Amino acid sequence: QETIPLTIVSGHPEVFLWVKHMHETFIPAVDAALAETGEVKIDWTEAYGGTLVRLGSEAEALETGIADIAMASGVFDPAGMGILNITYAMPFGPTDPEMVTGAVEDALYSVDGLLDQITQETGVVYIGGGVAIDGYNIATKRPLNTRADMDGMRIGGAGPNLAWLDSTGAVGVQGSYVSFYNDISTGVYDGNIGWMTANVPARLYEVAPYWNRIDFGAMYIGGLGIAERVWDGFSDSTRAAFRAGAEAYAAAFFEEQAAKYAASEKTMLENGGSEVKMDPAEREAWIAEMRNPITAWRDAALARGEPVDAMLTAYRDTLAEGGFTFQRDYLAE
Amino acid sequence: MSGVEIAFGSIALMLVLIYGGLHVAIALILTSFLGVWILRDNFDLAANMLVVAFKDSITDQLFGVVPLFVLMGLVVSISGMGRDTFDVAQQAFRRIRGGLGVATVAANAVFAAITGISIASAAVFTKVAVPEMRRHGYTRPFSVGVVAGSSVLGMLIPPSLLFILYGILTEQSVGSLFIAGVLPGLLLAATYAAGIIAMAYLLPGFVGGTTRHDDPPAPRMGWPEIAAKLLPIAALVALVMGGIYGGIFTPTEAGGAGAAGAIVVALIKRRLGWREFWQVLVQTGHTTASICFLIIGASLYSRMLAFTGMPGWLGQSVLNAGFSANGVVISMIVVMVLLGTILDSSSILLLVLPIAVPILNGLGVDLIWLGVIAILSVEIGLLTPPFGIAVYVIKATLGPEGDITLGQIFAGAAPFALMMLLVLGLVFFFPAIATALL
Amino acid sequence: MPSRHPERQPRRHPAILAPIVIGLNALGSIWIIGLMLLICSDILMRTLFNAPIAGVAEMVAFSIVGIVFLQLAHTLSTGALTRSDLVLDTLARRTPRLRGYVLAVYSLTGAVLLAIALWRFFPSLMQAWDRPERHFMGNPGFFQIPTWPLYALMVIGMAATIAQFAAGALAALTGEDG
Numbered sequence: 001q002e003t004i005p006l007t008i009v010s011g012h013p014e015v016f017l018w019v020k021h022m023h024e025t026f027i028p029a030v031d032a033a034l035a036e037t038g039e040v041k042i043d044w045t046e047a048y049g050g051t052l053v054r055l056g057s058e059a060e061a062l063e064t065g066i067a068d069i070a071m072a073s074g075v076f077d078p079a080g081m082g083i084l085n086i087t088y089a090m091p092f093g094p095t096d097p098e099m100v101t102g103a104v105e106d107a108l109y110s111v112d113g114l115l116d117q118i119t120q121e122t123g124v125v126y127i128g129g130g131v132a133i134d135g136y137n138i139a140t141k142r143p144l145n146t147r148a149d150m151d152g153m154r155i156g157g158a159g160p161n162l163a164w165l166d167s168t169g170a171v172g173v174q175g176s177y178v179s180f181y182n183d184i185s186t187g188v189y190d191g192n193i194g195w196m197t198a199n200v201p202a203r204l205y206e207v208a209p210y211w212n213r214i215d216f217g218a219m220y221i222g223g224l225g226i227a228e229r230v231w232d233g234f235s236d237s238t239r240a241a242f243r244a245g246a247e248a249y250a251a252a253f254f255e256e257q258a259a260k261y262a263a264s265e266k267t268m269l270e271n272g273g274s275e276v277k278m279d280p281a282e283r284e285a286w287i288a289e290m291r292n293p294i295t296a297w298r299d300a301a302l303a304r305g306e307p308v309d310a311m312l313t314a315y316r317d318t319l320a321e322g323g324f325t326f327q328r329d330y331l332a333e
Numbered sequence: 334m335s336g337v338e339i340a341f342g343s344i345a346l347m348l349v350l351i352y353g354g355l356h357v358a359i360a361l362i363l364t365s366f367l368g369v370w371i372l373r374d375n376f377d378l379a380a381n382m383l384v385v386a387f388k389d390s391i392t393d394q395l396f397g398v399v400p401l402f403v404l405m406g407l408v409v410s411i412s413g414m415g416r417d418t419f420d421v422a423q424q425a426f427r428r429i430r431g432g433l434g435v436a437t438v439a440a441n442a443v444f445a446a447i448t449g450i451s452i453a454s455a456a457v458f459t460k461v462a463v464p465e466m467r468r469h470g471y472t473r474p475f476s477v478g479v480v481a482g483s484s485v486l487g488m489l490i491p492p493s494l495l496f497i498l499y500g501i502l503t504e505q506s507v508g509s510l511f512i513a514g515v516l517p518g519l520l521l522a523a524t525y526a527a528g529i530i531a532m533a534y535l536l537p538g539f540v541g542g543t544t545r546h547d548d549p550p551a552p553r554m555g556w557p558e559i560a561a562k563l564l565p566i567a568a569l570v571a572l573v574m575g576g577i578y579g580g581i582f583t584p585t586e587a588g589g590a591g592a593a594g595a596i597v598v599a600l601i602k603r604r605l606g607w608r609e610f611w612q613v614l615v616q617t618g619h620t621t622a623s624i625c626f627l628i629i630g631a632s633l634y635s636r637m638l639a640f641t642g643m644p645g646w647l648g649q650s651v652l653n654a655g656f657s658a659n660g661v662v663i664s665m666i667v668v669m670v671l672l673g674t675i676l677d678s679s680s681i682l683l684l685v686l687p688i689a690v691p692i693l694n695g696l697g698v699d700l701i702w703l704g705v706i707a708i709l710s711v712e713i714g715l716l717t718p719p720f721g722i723a724v725y726v727i728k729a730t731l732g733p734e735g736d737i738t739l740g741q742i743f744a745g746a747a748p749f750a751l752m753m754l755l756v757l758g759l760v761f762f763f764p765a766i767a768t769a770l771l
Numbered sequence: 772m773p774s775r776h777p778e779r780q781p782r783r784h785p786a787i788l789a790p791i792v793i794g795l796n797a798l799g800s801i802w803i804i805g806l807m808l809l810i811c812s813d814i815l816m817r818t819l820f821n822a823p824i825a826g827v828a829e830m831v832a833f834s835i836v837g838i839v840f841l842q843l844a845h846t847l848s849t850g851a852l853t854r855s856d857l858v859l860d861t862l863a864r865r866t867p868r869l870r871g872y873v874l875a876v877y878s879l880t881g882a883v884l885l886a887i888a889l890w891r892f893f894p895s896l897m898q899a900w901d902r903p904e905r906h907f908m909g910n911p912g913f914f915q916i917p918t919w920p921l922y923a924l925m926v927i928g929m930a931a932t933i934a935q936f937a938a939g940a941l942a943a944l945t946g947e948d949g
């Protein structure tokens with residue numbers, strides 16, 4: 001039996017479910033699958049929370065041998081893995097995280113040469129285990145029933161989310177979950193773009209009690225990646241064990257996230273938070289008048305020479321087959 | 334060699350190199366480089382880690398404002414605002430032994446409300462308070478010790494980046510943590526003040542500043558003069574505090590607003606010519622480069638330690654020893670204080686909390702109270718050798734002409750580290766200190 | 772107080788090193804003011820006109836790295852890079868010759884470490900230059916800044932610091948260090 005030392009890292013700490021289940025699900029599942037054949041055994045080193053590799057440096061760490069496994073994510077590494085940010089370029093999509101992830105991974109696997117190109121450019125092999133966070137919405141100090149309610153509001157958010165505010169009277173201010181609570185409470189901004197299972201643990205309902213159901217949709221943030229130099233040395237059965245581990249990882253993630261979503265919603269409502277549903281006509285007008293969110297992301301992918309149009313089409317069509325049609329066909333423009 | 338052996342070997346080597354006089358940042362980089370090389374028997378890997386640490390250790394908005402806080406401190410100092418403030422403090426506290434030390438603590442408590450990082454407090458007050466205390470006859474170790482000790486207040490009194498990090502790691506309310514930090518912060522300030530007065534009586538040789546009978550007594554200032562001296566600094570503090578609590582800017586951005594405000598005040602006072610301004614900028618750059626290169630080294634070192642598995646091993650073996658809740662909390666304090674000798678505060682939280690919190694949560698420990706305990710524990714590390722970031726920031730801010738050695742700064746900070754332990758004990762035995770305001 | 776020892780500025784170095792090191796330092800110093808103005812402009816634009824400047828977080832992160840590496844060599848040359856003087860001062864009193872050798876070894880250690888870093892870092896600059904579309908900070912459509920200028924500054928800063936370390940070793944051996 002061969003023992004392989006592998007280092008698994010994340011720039012995020014374990015409170016984030018996509019990190020927690022690396023430790024809690026992925027590693028045990030891989031170990032269990034490998035034990036069936038007894039061919040190899042993994043000697044794991046785990047380092048989360050940026051203690052070994054900073055957020056956004058994961059792909060580089062995999063390529064240069066510092067680490068072997070990490071999340072391949074476009075959100076936190078827009079330059080290296082930007083192609084994985086497809087859902088951020090197509091907001092107002094489905095709110096079901098599993099549906100979104102399924103469609104993204106279908107597109108990744110079905111478009112010819114897409115994953116090979118990622119591997120070639122970054123040295124990272126995508127092994128599945130894609131995850132999406134629950135739907136993005138806006139938490140604010142005042143309810144948002146119409147777009148007019150947003151006039152003059154300052155909303156905190158990460159770069160790629162702020163473009164979604166186009167055509168509303170609100171302005172986006174760059175921020176993160178590190179700054180949201182403090183900056184909303186002092187009034188630097190009036191709310192944030194975020195998702196339930198992050199907003200509620202951060203207790204943002206204390207300072208921005210209105211959870212406005214804008215329904216930007218669930219967003220795919222990435223999947224598990226392994227260093228090519230490691231993957232190349234694996235036998236087929238070892239590879240199968242890792243893919244099985246990735247599958248178990250995603251399943252456990254979605255299960256716990258769904259439970260956490262329900263619990264978070266309850267906590268928020270019990271602690272003075274309330275949900276606001278934006279007038280559907282207002283939302284439609286927003287979507288129609290917003291600057292096409294695909295453009296810049298698509299241009300960046302084209303500059304990298306990635307088959308982005310095939311990917312977009314595959315993603316849109318898979319969702320359509322699953323029963324979801326975007327209110328506006330971003331691709332038709 | 335096992336990872337843990339390499340980790341302990343690296344600590345020994347780092348101690349020798351730092352006290353031997355190798356640049357601290359180079360000592361950290363060298364030990365980390367050798368550690369990874371030996372651990373993995375892989376030169377390329379060790380070199381690649383070096384490269385990644387250079388690229389991403391300080392690439393963050395948080396570190397981006399370090400030069401601006403340094404600049405603010407220098408301008409406050411060169412424009413005479415610091416001197417004026419301490420002249421008034423000297424008169425107000427003239428009957429109290431160690432009065433300027435107490436004044437520095439009080440000023441730091443106020444400054445703590447406008448900064449979220451201890452580095453900023455240490456840099457600003459090294460420039461503002463140390464020359465004034467020296468001018469009034471306080472000893473070198475005491476003058477810098479007060480600044481090092483009271484820089485900790487920046488993290489206890491809100492806003493505090495460590496509380497935010499703790500809140501994220503443990504899913505606790507940042508607002509509650511901020512409130513929980515207020516009384517312990519004030520208690521620590523009061524303890525420092527009492528300790529300074531006590532030391533001034535019991536250890537006058539350590540404190541100094543009280544036995545300068547040969548000086549002619551300074552003429553007493555009247556109220557108009559006091560007002561004139563305090564107005565500029567009061568305006569600056571009002572600008573920054575008003576900006577933060579009025580929602581105009583964030584505590585991080587306060588570095589930029591504060592530096593600009595200080596420059597405007599200095600210009601109005603006609604105390605800042607082009608030449609002085611350029612010298613201030615150059616020194617800001619030196620201090621910044623020195624601090625940030627140190628942070629790069631420290632970051633690389635903590636990555637090497639994470640690689641060896643030593644912090645995890647230490648945490649697991651101490652925390653899983655099967656204690657009661659209080660036993661686990663005490664173990665956590667011990668681990669954090671020990672790691673504080675070699676690691677920076679946020680690395681310790683990131684390494685220890687994921688191990689400790691699930692255990693403590695299961696034992697029903699109040700995580701808000703624990704947050705105050707944790708922040709106090711890791712912040713002791715700011716003052717302890719061989720790696721005490723507050724001490725190194727003070728050394729860097731004093732500049733190459735400073736006549737105070739690293740050893741003197743560590744010695745001066747030691748009584749304050751002990752007083753932190755005392756306050757830590759008080760918060761441990763009387764949790765209401767943390768939770769009363771909630 | 773600002774530096775009171777202009778005579779401790781770069782000394783008997785190859786004549787070309789000092790002006791380069793001073794020039795890089797000046798650039799970094801100006802950049803600090805730029806950084807301050809950037810943050811203040813963002814605050815004002817956001818507060819007065821509800822129009823925050825995009826990408827300030829990225830620009831600040833970019834800037835601090837640039838500033839540090841531009842200033843590093845000059846910081847080193849003026850003795851402002853933090854070190855403990857205890858043992859060195861003792862040696863200075865007892866055996867100045869030995870102190871010179873020790874300082875030379877320390878300077879060479881710094882030079883070698885940074886040389887390793889520079890050697891392994893250089894390919895990053897080439898990649899970032901060749902493929903700016905894969906090497907940037909920020910997000911497409913929001914704010915984007917290529918990393919190659921930053922990496923170029925880091926390379927220059929590292930090279931200057933290596934030269935400064937080497938010059939320091941030479942000065943220590945010839946007994947001309949500060």
Ligand code: NA
Nearest residue numbers: 445448487492
């Ligand atoms: Na503070």
Ligand code: NA
Nearest residue numbers: 673674714720
């Ligand atoms: Na320490």
